[in-house]
Amino acid sequence: MREKRDKRDKKEINQEIKEEIVQNVKTGKDYILTFVRWLVIAIIAGSVCGVLGSLFYKSIEYVTDIRTSYTYIPLFLPLGGIAIVFIYKLFNVYKDKGTNLVLESIHSHDQIPGTMAPLIYIGTVLTHLFGGSSGREGAALQMGGCLGVFIGKKLKMSEKDINILTMCGMSAVFTAMFGTPITATIFSMEVISVGMFQYSAFVPCIIASTISLGIAGSFGIKGETFTVLKQPAMDIFLCGKVLLLAIACGLIAILLCQSLTYSHKIFDRLFKNPYLKIAVGGLLVSLFIFITKTQYYSGAGFNIIRDAFNGNVNSYTFIIKLLLTAITLGCGFKGGEIVPALCIGASFGSVFAPILGLNADFGSALGLTSLFCGVVNCPIAAILLAMEMFGQHHLLAFAIASGVSYVFSGCFGLYKSQKILYSKIHAEYINTHTH
Secondary structure, three states, X not given: OHHHHHHHHHHHHHHHHHHHHHHHHHHHHHHHHHHHHHHHHHHHHHHHHHHHHHHHHHHHHHHHHHHHHOOOHHHHHHHHHHHHXXXXXXXXXXXXXXXXXXXXXXXXXXXXXXXXXXXXXXXXXXXXHOOOOOEOHHHHHHHHHHHHHHHHHHOOOOHHXXXXXXXXXHHHHHHHHHOOHHHHHHHHHHOXXXXXXXXXXXXXXXXXXXXXXXHHHHOOOOOOOOOOOOOOOOOHHHHHHHHHHHHHHHHHHHHHHHHHHHHHHHHHHHOOOHHHHHHHHHHHHHHHHHXXXXXXXXXXXXXXXXXXXXXXXXXXXHHHHHHHHHHHHHOOOXXXXXHHHHHHHHHHHHHHOHHHOOOHHHHHHHHHHHHHHHHHOOHHHHHHHHHHHHOOOOHHHHHHHHHHHHHHOOOOOOOOOOEEEEOOOOOOEEEEEXX
């Protein structure tokens, strides 16, 4: 009896081992097939988004050259705004939520209309042509998200897979515009829900970004990089100075986010007619350019960032850029908030750093990094941005600045549809939207 029982037990054990091997083989095949599938899809997404992102970059560059060559063009900014509203209405888009629309589509599984990508493209190009103070990377995120959804629909993918493809599109177009593939990948994953990464999107996003980077390079597009002079080794005194600058940037991040929020509310309250609203906002920006006789604050602001690193900005530069960006976007012009935020951070850091005994270029780099983190609530992406733009020499300082700004910016952010899942200061689940 005992021998029979032992034989039966051995048979059962062998059967379990066989079943486990079969299951492992099935799981292995599933992993390989899924990887190959996403590899192909990511290459397609990276190629499409890389080409369109590169064309978008070249279009912005082209119209900027036209605007700076003919100084009277910003006088027609109100007319450009009216044209933007007309085009949006032509496609039955009466209220554009910007990047929030992309974030909402991922949270709620509502798909973005395919018409949004060309509308964002045209609206942003017209804004830059006529001298509006807005960026391009925010528009790139919107375009990338729309393209990702479009490709997902064409491939008949599930809602969850379309969400991943949306992040792929965001990463790829961001990379084409900015030349920072690692930052673009992590940012697209991190910005959706603060405190949680959807790691299943990592491989598709980094592949799409890499393909996009190569395509952008073939168009002659290079990422922005800045040289930061070597600073003393990190000690208690340097750490204290970095902390002070980062705290200030965290508070300015709140100021920028609130300025954009209240600018939208004020224009909406004062002007119910969208044509009149954008015309008045355009007139205010146009009058500023005409009175000051400079287009220095028009466009995204990379020219200001370069001057900030050379220590050639005024103490009020960051305030003027902040106000003009709030007016431009608040009244209905198109574009992004990210590069203006980088510009505001760099120009503030450039003037605040010497007060602390730091070099202007180091202060600009710290200000740019920490303000970016403060407004988008993405500390990991901010650290990677610093690494890709400035190198690794002062990475510890940038990490400290990002972390401090992240905490001091509170629950504020550029995107009201962004979710903060976990508290910034307590180990608890809060699941709230940014203010």
